Amino acid sequence: MQSAERANHSASEISAQAHAPASLATMAMAAIGVVYGDIGTSPLYTLKEVFSGPHAVPVTPENVYGILSLVFWALMLVVSAKYVIFITRADNRGEGGIMALTSLALRVVPEGRSAWLLSSLGVFGAALFYGDGMITPAISVLSAVEGLEVATPAFQPYVLPIAGTVLVGLFMMQRHGTNRVGAIFGPVMVCWFVLLAVLGISGIRLHPEILGALNPVWALRFFANNPLIGWLALGAVVLAITGGEALYADMGHFGRRPIKLAWFTVVFPALYLNYLGQGALILDHADNIRNPFYMLVPDELVYPMVGMATLATIIASQAVISGAFSLTRQAMQLGYSPRMHTIFTSEREMGQIYVPGINWMLLGAVIALVVGFRSSSALASAYGIAVTMTMMIDTLLAFVVIRGLWNWGLGKAALFLAVFLTVDLAFFSATTVKIIAGGWFPLLIGGIIFTLLTTWKRGRGLVNARIRIDTMPLDMFIRSMFTSPPPRVQGTSVFMTTWLDGVPRALLHNLVHNKVLHERVVLVKAETADVSRVPERDRVKVEELDYGFYRVRVTFGFTDDPDIPAALELCRAQGLPIELMETSFFLGRETIVSRTSRSLPRWREKLFMFMFRNAGSAADYFHLPPNRVVELGTQVEL
Template sequence: MEISDGIEEDKIEQSQEEEVPHQQLKGKKLSCHKLRRHDSLDIESSSIRGLHGHDSKTMAWKVILHLAFQSIGIVYGDIGTSPLYVFESTFTKGINHNDDILGVLSMIFYTLTLIPLVKYVFVVLRANDSGDGGTFALYSLICRYAKVGLIPSQQAEDQEVSNFKLDSPNNSLKRASWLKSKLENSQFAKLFLLYATMLGTSMVIGDGVLTPCISVLSAVGGIKKATSAVTDDIIVWISVAILICLFSIQRFGTDKVGYTFAPIICIWFAFIGGIGIFNFIKFDPTVVKALNPQYIIEYFQRNKKEAWVSLGGIVLAITGTEALFADVGHFTVRSIQISMCSVTYPALIFAYTGQAAFLRKHIDLVGDTFFKSIPGPLYWPMFGIAILAAIIASQAMISGSFSIIQQSLSLGCFPRVKIVHTSTKYEGQVYIPEINYLLMLACVAVTLGFRSTTSIGNAYGIAVVFVMTLTSSFLVLIMIMIWKTHILLIISYVLVIGTVELVYLSSVLYKFDQGGYLPLAFAAVLMTIMYVWNDVYRRKYYYELDHKIPPDKLKEVITGTNINQMPGLAIFYSELVQGIPPIFKHYVANVPALHSVLVFVSIKSLPISKVPTEQRFLFRRVETKEHNVFRCVVRYGYLDVRNEHEPFEKMLIEMLKDFIANQVFWLSQNVLNNDENGGELDDGVVDGENENKDVKQVDEEKRQEAIEKEIEAVDKAWCAGVVHLFGENEVIARKGAGIGRRIIIDYAYNFLKRNLRQSDKVFNIPHKRMLKVGMTYEL
């Protein structure tokens, strides 16, 4: 399967991609591009360029093995504890025929091999978006190649970021170009991809609620086998206490949590694998016959509809598989491949094989297969490890939920929350306080509400299989457009993997009324939040785009006779990437004073993991007469840490001075004759063909003097004080809007905005130097 070189298999250490301090950038020879007549900033621009920070595709094996060890404790808790209940959940009405055990074992073996191992470990993990995984990573990868995003913030300069680039489709493969064209020209296709991504993401987060509930309840429920004095109420309240403790330790980060949990899960895998081998040798080595898929056919022939219904129990063997992909941002592709192939997969195969061998001799014990198959001397140690492992199982989906919400934020599909990067050694390990507490409250509510694992178990399958099917659908698009995979391989994937997942999906939907509605209910709530936020976000962006200040009007606003100039530097933030937002005119109309240096800043997230610091700032000069006014688009990736290694303000100003020092094309005859006649600086654009001629006309000493004078003006403004101006726009539905739009904008969106983190908190702006400018948008 051909894979684009633009999709990196591994990520490198944080230290290799850390933001470069401004002291290191200072003095670099930064080159400028030739200016375009029309570019994405409306007027000519240049991006600061330096050394390309290409990610290394190699990583020290010591680091990879460390991450592989950590991943065992974070990623595999859910799928690793499935042997506790798979056979019990499959044979809910007992075993009717001895060979049914072989049929179920055969399905477990091929399901584990096809889905977690072949599909995810060797195929899906390679579809990571510069190291990030999950449903939104697949969507953003498609957005990078095809223009299917609904926000018109794409810029030609984005293609210049070193790790943004993807291979273009081969002209001989018209299939890729045809599909890309269809997606880009269909508004329905764009909306469908976005909403399908939202739904899949919501299902994964919903699974992050269900997994802790069923894992902890299953673990604590085992106490009843040790003593009959423990009641169901006590079990429920103990479970609630454990859940609160589990979510409380998330703030310590994946790094510390992983090292804490990994040894326990390693011991767990060693126990279940060893006991499986013991049972296989002792009871029935002939269960290896289950490698023959003929037993699957015979199982369905004997049991018909009951066999199809039992697939809902077999699919529990692969619960938590999506965490392999969702959590790849916390680790690396190679580390997860190593831990899966060397530890998890063999241990699970041995465990299920040993249980099948035990059941062949003890059919009547299927209701308690796991604990009954443990040799006597190991029962109590295994019981203790099982409780710990079942509790840890919830960690995989909690970490995955943090990762995918981080991705959804960058695409404007989730309300603003604080992203905390918890590791200085490994990139991608994040913690989101608001989401952590909301997940905890949801888990506690489900535990107190359902009070048993039966209904929660029925809900498990729908969320898991639905997300797997969605991942396969997106993967087919990537195979066609980006990887340019041979059509026969794509058809084979769809026929084999796709068919298996659709059969499982049809089975788990059968249990919808038995608790299967729970993940759909969670998904409905989360998707409603995401839809409301994204819908109004897009409407606001288009409103500002339609009402932005034209260049000629901007001159009138800045050079108005009633405008006073004050010393200092003002940074005006907005979400608009192209042009000056309308809120600036509103500000000047009410405060007729401007600082000596004004920078319009747009914070923009690119659909990549990291943006090299020297490629982060995209500047242009807006006005070159009496005022120093600049436009700047600041580009971040998913995993970029904001304001932690270097203050944003200092970085911006240092980069602005570098831009001024390297921008030679704006100089006109005014610089040359400034001392002679004081003529005004020409505002026209210097074409590329006249570039050499103009530069030769400029006296080098006076050019350097002009640059130094302007940099000095920026330094003086900086010393005089920096003010951060935030455009806090209120949104209301326009007159005549339908009731649906009024509910979404006036009530739902504004409720979310009031109760979640504001922009100044996200960017850590000092309150003493912050000014909010309000304006009402009628959408």
């Protein structure tokens, strides 16, 4: 699923394992627990949807072989070749994910329409994550709990309440963090993949000849004999690769080698063995299409398997939830989202965060999906279209990177684009038939989130431009201090600003009302680089000016914690020691008012003003000590 950005993000689940030195095998196990939860639970519903979904493929030996061949080559081309072999090489200082890929692509295009288009593609791909991220917990947990119906139909009335209870419990635990349970994710998912392989082998024993489905001729023959059915079947086959993009998104926390090792030695073999086992079971008896995964399980082990599947889907859902938190934080850092209340749930791991507003929004949407669609089969109609759109965006951005940064020749880069974009378009076109049945939901959510993100980015740009126009140049202000010097008081005043060459409005208001200046006046600008993390040696740049003034530029990566007091401690090495207990932090609190001549459409201006009024505190966002903060109000015309 979109783990879009689940990356920078979902590795929060594994606690210290992701950052401490570890063996390749240990890192690979940790990656299995975080990266592959989503794609690892796909066997619960993929073949069931192919053969009994809205566009069910008739159960014949040729069709079963054809579908299994399609699944294998989809996993090979999209996951193994595109993501594991190629795109994981496009790291932004070790980080992956659509935000990192967008940053890389923007380095090789000039400012203008091309840069705007690439940036918009990246933001839209990130926005789609929220829509698909609501579906993943719902469909995963529902498909696991539905195994109870296989054991006995008497459980049917209780499937929705049980699934709802599991999901509510999952979201309720978010405020406590996942560092305590994160360490078990890897071993649990390894056990899950071992069970998938064992069940698959037990099914293959019924029809060992099913191994011949690896031959691509079966897939080609299936399309040749059933062109329309084959095309529609791709809309269900795509469920087998949802979550494949997560291995790139989470690369920064594990590295390319552990993710590659885990995929080729454990995840891929286990997944496909299970698909082959389900296919053999369907060949043995066509009635098994009602739930081929659980029909593989011996009767006496159905209940334990339901429990194990539920645990695996919880782990997969946890990665998506943590990804939503981290993606929101990245959006705040990059200026696409207003500040939101964020809680750090671990003292050791900065990636372990909790965003209450996003958590409750996701819970409400997930419960609404479960109640509204009522089954995993119905939810499958809403699943896939956002994933395929994100995969297309990844392919386009990767093409720009390999052409511009890797310096591939035009022919070689065009071949990359032609092969993978053709595959992406095939899957995307097949999922468009799901739009009316439920595919509209992730598109609607993605569209809404995209509108919010771009509105905030545009609105903040206009506000900053307006402030800059009305701001006195700093050098002029300092020169005026020599002719009419105000009284100076002991201590340090820190003024947060977006423009280091101008005088912050808060400074002028303080001077007008209090008639004094501190003996040291520090102007601080916090900015976000196009890399995920900035090392401490590059964090701050101090410039000493006349009359006790200093300019400090603080640079964070888009996954760094924007801790201004911690950054100011680094100024000591550059000749500016700052004692926090003797420092006052001054912030400007703007009030936006509308002008007669608008810079934004009326609806968008109203939306931005609503978001602006409800944005979180800058003091909280930058971790400023509450008892040292002074806020001064000002009006800005939009």
